[in-house]
Amino acid sequence: MDVTVNNYKITQNNEKGWVNAMKTIILFSTTYGCTKACADKLASQINGEVSVVNVMTDPIASIAAFDNIVLGGSIYMGQLQKKLKTFCTENINVLLKKRIALFLCCGLSENFEQSMHNAFPEQLLNRAVAKECFGGELHTSKMNLVHKMLTGMMTKVAAKEKKPPASLQPENIAKLAKIINGE
């Protein structure tokens, strides 16, 4: 028997009582892998069935079957990867019927609000049950030449301004997982 409470589907399990039977898909975009690592970490903390899909490389099956949809990507020069942006606009009608959570990986957490507005449609931002900044990492060894040079420049400016280097914020991954889990 299924019962819906606060948008969660709860299924009765004879041996253990009531268990959460929600289905979650995490759709992410990444350039150098930081967001993939965060998406995997998030998946490991979410209860129920979780699918993790890279929108840049993986085929995307229908999202209609999922209760929760988590969308996240990384920011380059203030913008999200185009593939995830396009996915959001093309699927906006289905997305607006779901429980939505959003996250970004970014080096400048002080620009998080602005980056969110550049990244996601207003309707999704209003609908989201969670919007989290997971911080960022600069994987210099994997970068193309232009990104390496820009990273060098950004790192020097940050050091001059005595700003800490980009780092991950695992506490915000845990926070988003808890919201999805309804804890």
Ligand SMILES: Cc1cc2nc3c(=O)[nH]c(=O)nc-3n(C[C@H](O)[C@H](O)[C@H](O)COP(=O)(O)O)c2cc1C
């Ligand atoms: C060339 C370049 C430009 C970047 N531009 C921004 C930016 O505008 N704002 C920001 O917050 N982070 C910026 N970042 C930091 C990335 O968002 C961060 O490193 C992120 O963790 C990358 O994730 P990914 O490996 O999944 O692509 C930039 C990084 C690089 C290399």
